[in-house]
Amino acid sequence: MSEHVILVAGPMGAGKTTAIQALSEIPVVSTEAENTDRATADKPTTTVALDYGEISLDENEKVRIYGVPGQRRFSFMWRILEERALGLILLVNNDAKDPIGEAEAFLKEFSSLQERGGVVIGITRTDVAPHPKPQAYAERIRKTYPGISIPVFKVDARSAPQIMTALTALLFNIESQQAIHEMEIAS
Amino acid sequence: MNNKPQYSLGFEGVDEYNRSLIETMLRSVAPFMDCTWQMAQTGDADVTICGLGIPAGSGRKNLVLQLVNETETTGRTEELTLPLRLMGFLESLKHAEKMLRGNIIDAAAAQPQAAATAAAEPSVPQDGRPAQSWQTFALELLRGVTGEKQGQMKFKIGDLPIAVADVQNDTVFAAFELSDLPRTEVVVRHAWLDAPVESTVTPQSLDILHWQVGMRSAPGNCAPWIKRNGRYRLKYWPNLAVLPHSLGQMNVAARLANVACSIDEIIRLGKLPENEVFNIFNAFGVMGLLQEETLERPKYVIVSDPAEQKRSNVVSSIIGRLFGKRAG
Numbered sequence: 001m002s003e004h005v006i007l008v009a010g011p012m013g014a015g016k017t018t019a020i021q022a023l024s025e026i027p028v029v030s031t032e033a034e035n036t037d038r039a040t041a042d043k044p045t046t047t048v049a050l051d052y053g054e055i056s057l058d059e060n061e062k063v064r065i066y067g068v069p070g071q072r073r074f075s076f077m078w079r080i081l082e083e084r085a086l087g088l089i090l091l092v093n094n095d096a097k098d099p100i101g102e103a104e105a106f107l108k109e110f111s112s113l114q115e116r117g118g119v120v121i122g123i124t125r126t127d128v129a130p131h132p133k134p135q136a137y138a139e140r141i142r143k144t145y146p147g148i149s150i151p152v153f154k155v156d157a158r159s160a161p162q163i164m165t166a167l168t169a170l171l172f173n174i175e176s177q178q179a180i181h182e183m184e185i186a187s
Numbered sequence: 188m189n190n191k192p193q194y195s196l197g198f199e200g201v202d203e204y205n206r207s208l209i210e211t212m213l214r215s216v217a218p219f220m221d222c223t224w225q226m227a228q229t230g231d232a233d234v235t236i237c238g239l240g241i242p243a244g245s246g247r248k249n250l251v252l253q254l255v256n257e258t259e260t261t262g263r264t265e266e267l268t269l270p271l272r273l274m275g276f277l278e279s280l281k282h283a284e285k286m287l288r289g290n291i292i293d294a295a296a297a298q299p300q301a302a303a304t305a306a307a308e309p310s311v312p313q314d315g316r317p318a319q320s321w322q323t324f325a326l327e328l329l330r331g332v333t334g335e336k337q338g339q340m341k342f343k344i345g346d347l348p349i350a351v352a353d354v355q356n357d358t359v360f361a362a363f364e365l366s367d368l369p370r371t372e373v374v375v376r377h378a379w380l381d382a383p384v385e386s387t388v389t390p391q392s393l394d395i396l397h398w399q400v401g402m403r404s405a406p407g408n409c410a411p412w413i414k415r416n417g418r419y420r421l422k423y424w425p426n427l428a429v430l431p432h433s434l435g436q437m438n439v440a441a442r443l444a445n446v447a448c449s450i451d452e453i454i455r456l457g458k459l460p461e462n463e464v465f466n467i468f469n470a471f472g473v474m475g476l477l478q479e480e481t482l483e484r485p486k487y488v489i490v491s492d493p494a495e496q497k498r499s500n501v502v503s504s505i506i507g508r509l510f511g512k513r514a515g
Contacts, residue, residue: 057508138423172441
């Protein structure tokens with residue numbers, strides 16, 4: 001059995017569990033508990049360990065999707081998963097106080113994935129908070145990490161096609177990075 | 188260089204000597220000019236050079252450059268003074284190019300009230316040609332992208348209801364799906380509004396309008412804002428989550444997001460049919476996403492597609508299986 005790991009990360013309330021539910025072909029295994037931090041995200045429950053979903057490519061190959069808890073006290077888990085992961089879907093809610101700052105903080109945490117093109121950013125809740133725009137994210141990221149291409153999309157975490165687009169962009173971006181890396185070696 | 192000609196030049200009543208001289212000048216300078224010209228193969232040229240004593244005439248559909256003797260010149264930019272000199276000729280072409288690119292738009296922008304009325308009651312001019320094509324509409328949208336124009340623009344595409352593009356808020360208020368615009372050349376009218384209008388329809392992303400109009404702006408060819416041999420990289424990814432796109436288009440976006448490429452290189456990559464490669468560059472241009480690489484020696488050059496096709500890696504395999512399965 002061959003497997004590929006995709007992580008879904010982001011601050012609490014960004015829609016990680018919902019996005020995995022939109023992608024997964026199996027009922028998502030969630031570890032929700034009562035949310036004791038209603039100030040950060042006003043929802044009754046939050047993920048305390050992992051969410052898990054999967055897409056099977058064929059009988060012997062699967063994409064495993066792990067949603068990692070958004071709170072930084074769980075960051076030790078991020079390290080473990082990052083090593084195995086092919087890429088990361090980073091969800092950021094646009095109505096947060098400093099959404100671009102939050103995105104940057106997560107990019108820093110997952111720097112090894114980010115350096116090899118394995119990150120896509122999905123901005124959620126743009127219906128209630130249209131600003132900052134995706135290009136503002138892209139421009140700030142470009143300043144911090146010149147030369148690195150990170151797709152930034154406005155997404156509705158409930159929309160399977162939109163989350164699938166984010167996943168596809170992630171895969172194509174990694175593929176392009178690899179192709180360019182090979183050209184670099186060849187030249 | 189092999190710049191794609193964008194405008195055509197024709198003759199009417201020009202003597203053999205001057206005709207030959209103009210053709211020679213054009214041939215010799217064309218490779219070095221950003222905007223290229225070609226001699227018209229038919230009588231329907233963008234610009235007609237009229238010989239001595241041939242009146243420019245009224246009711247012409249195209250632009251006219253009038254040959255005049257040095258002693259009779261009035262100094263107007265539409266005049267080509269004899270004996271012909273290269274610099275004067277080039278100046279006239281530049282002026283003609285500006286006219287061709289801008290005059291229709293300027294006319295509409297200069298008369299917002301009249302244009303707004305026209306948008307409300309569209310009609311095809313008597314000569315049967317559309318008042319505005321996809322390309323001129325794309326040029327107008329570009330003015331919003333570059334910040335030259337701000338606020339809201341009212342527009343009407345063919346028989347579709349009037350819609351409003353809000354440049355400030357990246358939204359379009361339209362009672363039809365922007366992802367489902369007609370594919371053929373249609374009359375497109377527009378007018379920038381002095382005051383914002385309110386709409387009750389659900390807003391759609393302005394990106395979709397840019398994308399759709401850009402795709403239609405010069406089917407299978409370079410639009411005026413794209414250089415045939417330019418190498419471009421995406422400043423940032425287009426918001427493909429809301430744009431109707433194919434996997435091939437996303438693949439091209441991924442490549443251009445990571446490295447500057449020319450149109451020919453992307454064609455060689457083989458991810459999209461040739462005409463679609465032109466279309467996607469045109470669309471990215473309208474969206475303001477392209478940044479031209481000016482390095483004399485590019486960092487990377489895509490040499491051939493087969494080597495790339497043979498490359499086998501985990502990601503390609505996942506993409507293939509994921510979408511092979513979904514398509515099935």
